[in-house]
Amino acid sequence: MPSSIMPIRICDLRLTKGERAVLGGVDLTIDKSGITVIMGPNGAGKTLLLRCLHGLIRPDQGQITLGHLRVADSRDQQAMVFQQPVLLRRTALQNLAFAAPVIAKSRPQRLIEALESVHLADRAHQPARMLSGGEQQRLALARALLGKPALLLLDEATASLDPASVLVIESLVKAQSAQGTKVILVSHDQGQARRLADDVVFMSDGQVAEQSPANQFFASPRTPVAKAYLAGEILL
Amino acid sequence: MKHLVIFVALAFSTHTLADTIIVQSTTSTQNSGLYDYLLPLLKKDTGVQVNIVAVGTGQAIKNAMRCDGDVLLVHARSDEEKFVADGYGEYRRDLMYNDFVIIGPKADPANVAGAGDVIEALRRIRQAGARFASRGDDSGTHKKERSLWQAAAIDPDAGSGQWYLETGSGMGATLNTGVSLGAYVLSDRATWISFANKQDSTILFEGKPALFNQYGIIPVNADKCPNVNREAANTFTQWLLSETGQAAIAAYQVEGKQLFFRTPARLHSTIELK
Amino acid sequence: MNALAEAFRLIITLDPDLFEILWLSIRVSLIALVIAAVIGLPLGTWLAITRFPGRKFCILLLNALMGMPPVVVGLIVYLLLSRSGPLGWLGLLYTPSAMIIAQVVLITPIIAALSNQVIENLHQEYSDTFYSMGITGRRAVVAYLVDARYALTTCILAGFGRAIAEVGAVIIVGGNIDHVTRVMTTAIALETSKGNLTLALALGTVLLTLSLLVNALVIGVREYAAERQYA
Numbered sequence: 209m210p211s212s213i214m215p216i217r218i219c220d221l222r223l224t225k226g227e228r229a230v231l232g233g234v235d236l237t238i239d240k241s242g243i244t245v246i247m248g249p250n251g252a253g254k255t256l257l258l259r260c261l262h263g264l265i266r267p268d269q270g271q272i273t274l275g276h277l278r279v280a281d282s283r284d285q286q287a288m289v290f291q292q293p294v295l296l297r298r299t300a301l302q303n304l305a306f307a308a309p310v311i312a313k314s315r316p317q318r319l320i321e322a323l324e325s326v327h328l329a330d331r332a333h334q335p336a337r338m339l340s341g342g343e344q345q346r347l348a349l350a351r352a353l354l355g356k357p358a359l360l361l362l363d364e365a366t367a368s369l370d371p372a373s374v375l376v377i378e379s380l381v382k383a384q385s386a387q388g389t390k391v392i393l394v395s396h397d398q399g400q401a402r403r404l405a406d407d408v409v410f411m412s413d414g415q416v417a418e419q420s421p422a423n424q425f426f427a428s429p430r431t432p433v434a435k436a437y438l439a440g441e442i443l444l
Numbered sequence: 445m446k447h448l449v450i451f452v453a454l455a456f457s458t459h460t461l462a463d464t465i466i467v468q469s470t471t472s473t474q475n476s477g478l479y480d481y482l483l484p485l486l487k488k489d490t491g492v493q494v495n496i497v498a499v500g501t502g503q504a505i506k507n508a509m510r511c512d513g514d515v516l517l518v519h520a521r522s523d524e525e526k527f528v529a530d531g532y533g534e535y536r537r538d539l540m541y542n543d544f545v546i547i548g549p550k551a552d553p554a555n556v557a558g559a560g561d562v563i564e565a566l567r568r569i570r571q572a573g574a575r576f577a578s579r580g581d582d583s584g585t586h587k588k589e590r591s592l593w594q595a596a597a598i599d600p601d602a603g604s605g606q607w608y609l610e611t612g613s614g615m616g617a618t619l620n621t622g623v624s625l626g627a628y629v630l631s632d633r634a635t636w637i638s639f640a641n642k643q644d645s646t647i648l649f650e651g652k653p654a655l656f657n658q659y660g661i662i663p664v665n666a667d668k669c670p671n672v673n674r675e676a677a678n679t680f681t682q683w684l685l686s687e688t689g690q691a692a693i694a695a696y697q698v699e700g701k702q703l704f705f706r707t708p709a710r711l712h713s714t715i716e717l718k
Numbered sequence: 719m720n721a722l723a724e725a726f727r728l729i730i731t732l733d734p735d736l737f738e739i740l741w742l743s744i745r746v747s748l749i750a751l752v753i754a755a756v757i758g759l760p761l762g763t764w765l766a767i768t769r770f771p772g773r774k775f776c777i778l779l780l781n782a783l784m785g786m787p788p789v790v791v792g793l794i795v796y797l798l799l800s801r802s803g804p805l806g807w808l809g810l811l812y813t814p815s816a817m818i819i820a821q822v823v824l825i826t827p828i829i830a831a832l833s834n835q836v837i838e839n840l841h842q843e844y845s846d847t848f849y850s851m852g853i854t855g856r857r858a859v860v861a862y863l864v865d866a867r868y869a870l871t872t873c874i875l876a877g878f879g880r881a882i883a884e885v886g887a888v889i890i891v892g893g894n895i896d897h898v899t900r901v902m903t904t905a906i907a908l909e910t911s912k913g914n915l916t917l918a919l920a921l922g923t924v925l926l927t928l929s930l931l932v933n934a935l936v937i938g939v940r941e942y943a944a945e946r947q948y949a
Contacts, residue, residue: 294847337947497893511801616911641913
């Protein structure tokens, strides 16, 4: 299944907001499985790129293909976890049931297992929005994984979460990747990037500045801007 | 939309009983409690169930012209005759009468009580600069009042909003307004007697032939309005005109006073059933 | 004070006339409410989450209809249901059904417009997630209605309040016929016109009490929802 959405090709992707070109001709090919981390300073266009990939934003120009598929045709193979988890005004379990009605009907036990995987089994019948921020994000991840997506997108999903939740989410993402799901993750957290990334895409000013295997990127970034970013000279 | 209407219709399907009729009526007969007294007697005698829609005479006639009633019971003779002449009514009969009275504050600033006739009474109101509350709703009472102003050669519209207050409402609402403002009001006697919010107002002028108030009854023409329950409408009409009905009307009293008077026998002795 | 005492007396003596018209009031308004909610809620929701040319105009129209004078509604429904009107053959004029229809026309825009606002807010929060999860159409409408259920009860009860307190429309299409179409408001109008102000006020007090009960219920529902972050 993963093969069907690979490789991911992004060609001359452009998007303007008002006068500003927020994506200024992004060219990018992701052809390796594993975890790709998109890094870069604020306003580099990381989140916009991810949203274009997911079909949430229609670019002004450019093409995205996932294997042989266009974005619109690949959407049922994708799942996305947002920075702010949006949960329905129901219990934790009902949130999962809503996302996967077929599973809820045929194999309800799967939902409990999904809750167990994010250590929320004891919260099953609590109103989801009463959970802590970390718990809510864990639930959102469990929900995203229910459909066994071929491509999982995470948009700063662990920013400002408690360390325990970050660890739970990271290990789950790793495990998912190991099972063959392609993961693309936007992160500001260098530690997290080092822990997770198989390769890194570095963006700056609405363009891809550098794309390298993770160990190479962190050891010796090729571009000055990436070097400065890693050195903490560009804040955020 | 249609399904919805039918659903709602089924929700309340009890209204179309065979012997039920709708009477488009003037308000005074309802407000005075006459129907509460008469209808149970009628039901016992004839089995006819009567639903009263009490609105001003003008509106009652218009509603009946749209076939929204089986019988018309109002008090504006010329309009009633026109209604029948235009083919909307089967026939018209005098049903009963009482009279109009002029209501005003006990202090009577315009000295209406001392007037020789109703024309003079109205002129005194105008000259004293006193306020007058009018129905202003094209009802029988309103039509009567307008004809009296005309006879007195006064154009009240010139003072509309100043001394001439048109409430555009029923008799009761107009009396409430008049009583609160200490204004003069032309009312039918029945509504006034049974009116419970008299406060400081009282009957100041009455008992003149010009204030005669005749009620008429007209079954709606079933040829024009196929939905009319001709038989029940006739039963109702004839019962009211019969000795039993007329005696019942005459027997109805509020606070020891008779409100409606039976029509002299000669006026309805020649009733022929259609 | 006399009115309060009279209201109290009518209630504790279980005055049959009072309870007949009170029951009819509640019955008519509840049925109207159910119909208006079945139409208004999905309509308001659908207008909140779909985009098509003329959508803004539809919402504008709903908001304008919300302020439609009851007398005008009564008149329109009267002309429709009148024996010489297009729906005259149904024989509904001067029946409780006619009052229900008038109230449905009156409160459907209220429920639709208010729920539209509620769902619009929820939609801003949910739209990305629903898009991501591939939830569209009927499933989305139902999900929004379910998730906004507590806020929507407020919309619905606003409609109920308007329906049960309304006199202008029901007196025209119902005719205020004793034992047939006389409801609380038309009875109040009648007693006022008879000059029985104490009785009219007493009936008004009973209606107010009903309104208080309904609103207490709304507040209870809201608190329950707020406690669970469901509001």
